[in-house]
Amino acid sequence: MWLMYALLVPTLAVAAYGFYHRIKPWFVGKPLDRLDRPAQRIVRLLKLGLLQQKTIRERYAGFFHQMIFWGFIVLFIATTVVLIDYDFQVPIMRGAFYLYFQSFFVDVLGLLFLVGIALAGWRRWWFRPPALVYTKEASLILALLFVIGATGFLIEGWRIAATNDPWGAWSPVGNVIAKISRPLFSEDALLILHRSFWWLHMGTTFAFLAWAPYTKMAHVLLSPANIYLGNLDPIGGSLKPVDFESSEIFGVNSLAQFTWKDLADLDACTECGRCTASCPANNSGKPLSPRDIILDLQKLSRRGEPQAPLIGATVSLSSESLWNCTTCAACVEACPVSIEQLPKIIDLRRHLVMDQAEFPEMMQDALGSLENRGHPFRGTQATRLDWVGDLDIPEWGEGQTYDVLYWVGCAGALVERNQKTVRATAQLLKTAGVRFAILGRDEKCTGDLARRIGNEFLFETVAKENIERLQSLGVTKVVTSCPHCFNTFANEYPRLGGAFEVQHHSVFLADLVRNGRLKPSRAIEETVTFHDPCYLGRHNGEYDAPRELVQISIGKDPIEMPRSRERSFCCGGGGGLSFVEEPTDQRVSHRRAAEAVESGADTVAVGCPFCMTMLEDAVNAKSGDRPVKVKDVAEILWQAVNQQA
Amino acid sequence: MNIVVCLKQVLDPEIPARDFKINKERREAERGSANLVTSIFCANALETALQFRDIHGGKITVLTYGTVAAEDVLRKAIALKADDAVLVLNDQSSSPDPLQVASVLAAAIKKIDAVNLILVGRESADWGAGQTGGLVAEILGLPCLAFVDHIDLVDGSLRIRRQTETGRDVYMATPPIVLTITNDDHNLPRVPKTKDVMLSSRKPITKWSLTDLGIEPTPGYLKVAELGIPEKNTMCEFVDGETLDDKVATLARKIADVIQG
Numbered sequence: 068m069w070l071m072y073a074l075l076v077p078t079l080a081v082a083a084y085g086f087y088h089r090i091k092p093w094f095v096g097k098p099l100d101r102l103d104r105p106a107q108r109i110v111r112l113l114k115l116g117l118l119q120q121k122t123i124r125e126r127y128a129g130f131f132h133q134m135i136f137w138g139f140i141v142l143f144i145a146t147t148v149v150l151i152d153y154d155f156q157v158p159i160m161r162g163a164f165y166l167y168f169q170s171f172f173v174d175v176l177g178l179l180f181l182v183g184i185a186l187a188g189w190r191r192w193w194f195r196p197p198a199l200v201y202t203k204e205a206s207l208i209l210a211l212l213f214v215i216g217a218t219g220f221l222i223e224g225w226r227i228a229a230t231n232d233p234w235g236a237w238s239p240v241g242n243v244i245a246k247i248s249r250p251l252f253s254e255d256a257l258l259i260l261h262r263s264f265w266w267l268h269m270g271t272t273f274a275f276l277a278w279a280p281y282t283k284m285a286h287v288l289l290s291p292a293n294i295y296l297g298n299l300d301p302i303g304g305s306l307k308p309v310d311f312e313s314s315e316i317f318g319v320n321s322l323a324q325f326t327w328k329d330l331a332d333l334d335a336c337t338e339c340g341r342c343t344a345s346c347p348a349n350n351s352g353k354p355l356s357p358r359d360i361i362l363d364l365q366k367l368s369r370r371g372e373p374q375a376p377l378i379g380a381t382v383s384l385s386s387e388s389l390w391n392c393t394t395c396a397a398c399v400e401a402c403p404v405s406i407e408q409l410p411k412i413i414d415l416r417r418h419l420v421m422d423q424a425e426f427p428e429m430m431q432d433a434l435g436s437l438e439n440r441g442h443p444f445r446g447t448q449a450t451r452l453d454w455v456g457d458l459d460i461p462e463w464g465e466g467q468t469y470d471v472l473y474w475v476g477c478a479g480a481l482v483e484r485n486q487k488t489v490r491a492t493a494q495l496l497k498t499a500g501v502r503f504a505i506l507g508r509d510e511k512c513t514g515d516l517a518r519r520i521g522n523e524f525l526f527e528t529v530a531k532e533n534i535e536r537l538q539s540l541g542v543t544k545v546v547t548s549c550p551h552c553f554n555t556f557a558n559e560y561p562r563l564g565g566a567f568e569v570q571h572h573s574v575f576l577a578d579l580v581r582n583g584r585l586k587p588s589r590a591i592e593e594t595v596t597f598h599d600p601c602y603l604g605r606h607n608g609e610y611d612a613p614r615e616l617v618q619i620s621i622g623k624d625p626i627e628m629p630r631s632r633e634r635s636f637c638c639g640g641g642g643g644l645s646f647v648e649e650p651t652d653q654r655v656s657h658r659r660a661a662e663a664v665e666s667g668a669d670t671v672a673v674g675c676p677f678c679m680t681m682l683e684d685a686v687n688a689k690s691g692d693r694p695v696k697v698k699d700v701a702e703i704l705w706q707a708v709n710q711q712a
Numbered sequence: 713m714n715i716v717v718c719l720k721q722v723l724d725p726e727i728p729a730r731d732f733k734i735n736k737e738r739r740e741a742e743r744g745s746a747n748l749v750t751s752i753f754c755a756n757a758l759e760t761a762l763q764f765r766d767i768h769g770g771k772i773t774v775l776t777y778g779t780v781a782a783e784d785v786l787r788k789a790i791a792l793k794a795d796d797a798v799l800v801l802n803d804q805s806s807s808p809d810p811l812q813v814a815s816v817l818a819a820a821i822k823k824i825d826a827v828n829l830i831l832v833g834r835e836s837a838d839w840g841a842g843q844t845g846g847l848v849a850e851i852l853g854l855p856c857l858a859f860v861d862h863i864d865l866v867d868g869s870l871r872i873r874r875q876t877e878t879g880r881d882v883y884m885a886t887p888p889i890v891l892t893i894t895n896d897d898h899n900l901p902r903v904p905k906t907k908d909v910m911l912s913s914r915k916p917i918t919k920w921s922l923t924d925l926g927i928e929p930t931p932g933y934l935k936v937a938e939l940g941i942p943e944k945n946t947m948c949e950f951v952d953g954e955t956l957d958d959k960v961a962t963l964a965r966k967i968a969d970v971i972q973g
């Protein structure tokens with residue numbers, strides 16, 4: 068017995084040193100407050116940690132992870148109980164508790180644990196999905212866990228056999244082993260087997276304990292910690308501001324320029340690959356893998372060179388990879404342990420744009436136009452008022468008051484196809500009797516594009532101008548047609564002093580219908596599927612309002628694509644990518660369009676001008692002979708409301 | 713090498729054509745909502761100079777003749793790391809007269825010390841006369857090569873590549889020389905680093921008046937007599953007729969009518 072404790076001390080010391088080694092690199096990071104709002108954090112930990120709400124989204128892996136997870140916890144409790152009872156001589160292993168919990172329940176959970184490990188091994192060695200990282204470490208972890216579980220059952224069985232335990236039947240697995248073993252071995256042999264396997268069991272357990280913190284198994288402690296410390300705000304608000312006054316370097320190109328939380332993220336990674344499996348850029352064959360970004364940064368972090376340049380250090384950190392990110396946040400949403408891949412990608416892009424002035428030419432053109440002309444559509448022949456035509460819409464002048472400012476957005480006003488959407492929206496607002504106005508020619512880009520590409524300086528400049536202008540006009544409520552504009556107003560302007568009440572047109576229109584101010588008069592005979600825009604859905608959690616509009620307009624629920632709501636697949640247009648020519652065989656939009664066409668719907672409904680342009684081309688290319696249309700939810704509603712349309 | 717790059721501020725030529733308006737009375741373009749930007753070939757000239765300096769070193773002075781607003785063009789050039797900036801103030805309205813502009817630029821270049829390479833855009837994005845470079849060379853008594861898209865330094869001589877209708881010419885030249893620069897894949901204007909943009913507002917700009925240069929404001933040699941936007945009318949007419957022969961005959965008659973006016 069004393070020998071076991073003598074071994075436990077160095078084991079724990081090695082493990083503790085391992086953890087220390089994992090945590091030490093975090094301290095080079097910059098400060099960030101992630102201990103606020105403890106109540107919300109605990110709820111988050113319970114949901115994502117204890118209830119495993121994200122791992123279970125993936126059926127097979129979620130299933131076996133639950134088995135291993137609960138098996139691990141229960142076995143851990145059981146071992147502690149033995150420790151307290153046996154070694155500290157506190158008699159708690161008694162009576163019903165002993166039988167129901169310590170014998171029966173633990174036995175069943177132990178079995179689930181073993182089956183879970185087997186299923187994990189089956190996936191790793193047989194199915195070999197590309198999402199996983201195939202290392203010797205990962206294989207050895209599974210093997211060790213299996214040995215620990217299996218030897219645990221063997222010693223239990225042999226104990227029952229050797230002592231003729233009258234309560235043996237309460238441990239079903241142990242009992243079966245006892246029944247098989249009794250005719251095979253003598254009592255002495257059983258004792259020897261028990262004793263030697265006990266040492267094997269303890270030896271492997273200790274070895275595992277000591278080694279785990281150096282491996283991805285550290286996630287058993289680091290992941291729950293990371294979930295607790297995760298971002299509580301909408302994903303759309305998770306980009307950090309840049310301090311232009313005092314920083315010498317803009318963006319991030321070394322570990323020390325990240326915050327401590329960014330560095331903690333790296334160590335929480337379980338290598339599960341869910342992020343990369345859901346990444347649209349990766350899915351369409353481009354060299355971007357959020358998992359590899361995290362794991363490569365983790366390796367660099369452990370190497371202990373916090374000042375070494377990151378960009379270009381590995382394939383995943385090369386600029387070719389970083390410029391493929393559509394900022395869709397599928398990775399952030401998928402990660403079961405609350406790692407934030409996207410803000411790190413933007414941090415690195417900021418460095419490329421602001422410090423090295425090196426980024427794709429077409430993005431340079433778009434930002435150049437944004438700077439000179441207030442919109443990114445270089446060479447457009449449209450003006451901001453073209454869509455208005457014969458509609459009588461007031462422009463908000465000095466000294467006037469309206470209830471709502473309709474923020475049309477550059478993509479809404481200047482791209483011909485989207486002019487129909489904003490026209491429909493304005494007509495709906497008029498029909499409902501909303502007192503609204505537009506800025507007309509004075510409207511300027513919100514700056515979203517500059518921010519996602521990485522030019523935070525340009526973003527701040529245009530954002531401040533916009534805020535000042537709206538405040539001087541006395542605007543308090545804004546409705547936008549573009550989820551990107553919405554996100555900027557909702558999550559980014561407040562930090563710069565511009566707090567406006569803002570709604571996406573789908574939400575505002577759904578309210579108007581609910582209040583009876585808009586009455587759909589005929590159901591449209593169409594089947595519709597809805598494509599969630601990333602900046603409305605994942606970035607801001609609004610999934611229902613646009614679906615409600617479709618439901619009201621066609622009299623039935625929209626058809627759901629396999630990937631919808633928080634798992635929706637990007638159109639490929641975010642993050643400045645709609646301004647860049649994608650290689651023909653790697654178009655994100657074509658993959659999404661194929662999915663939309665396969666849903667069988669006559670119409671693909673969208674809620675974003677960028678989704679509209681990306682998907683309309685792609686749907687035309689993918690729909691073959693079947694006519695499939697792309698329409699904004701506002702257009703569909705206007706069709707239902709307006710008799711003549 | 714001491715390089716002077718002449719820059720011109722123009723009305724953004726990329727605004728939608730329908731937004732482009734003219735003041736017939738004053739015979740000039742109306743600003744409207746258009747922004748003021750650096751004329752594109754001037755930006756190519758600056759980029760060519762920057763690339764030359766990246767390799768061979770030297771000093772770049774950017775020079776413009778314009779209103780106070782033209783300072784912005786110089787600030788943008790400073791953000792791209794031009795070493796010095798000179799603004800010659802023009803308090804009259806924008807003059808399309810290339811000779812007048814060239815004499816001002818030439819006088820300023822004389823005042824800037826020991827210049828041996830002068831780069832000018834091929835033509836401006838507003839009036840597009842394409843004469844300023846040649847006239848500056850004439851006034852300064854320097855040789856001039858036009859439509860240049862690349863310069864290099866070989867054994868102390870300039871190796872100059874210029875575009876022609878059929879291909880490219882390569883010349884060797886001894887500075888000082890004036891070059892007019894055209895665009896090419898290799899001299900697309902670069903974007904500035906943010907730090908440099910922030911610093912650019914602090915750098916002093918030399919401002920000279922015409923008196924500083926000892927120039928009498930001349931009335932200009934060139935006068936715009938009339939200015940208008942060409943109107944294009946398209947008409948579509950379907951030719952009628954009983955038989956194909958009828959239609960062909962009618963069509964032929966109509967064509968003849970148009971030709972004979």
Ligand code: SF4
Nearest residue numbers: 346392393395396398
């Ligand atoms: S934000 Fe989207 S595109 Fe970018 S890495 Fe994450 S999943 Fe991929």
Ligand code: SF4
Nearest residue numbers: 336337339340342402
């Ligand atoms: S970052 Fe998150 S989702 Fe991606 S591999 Fe790591 S744990 Fe899995």
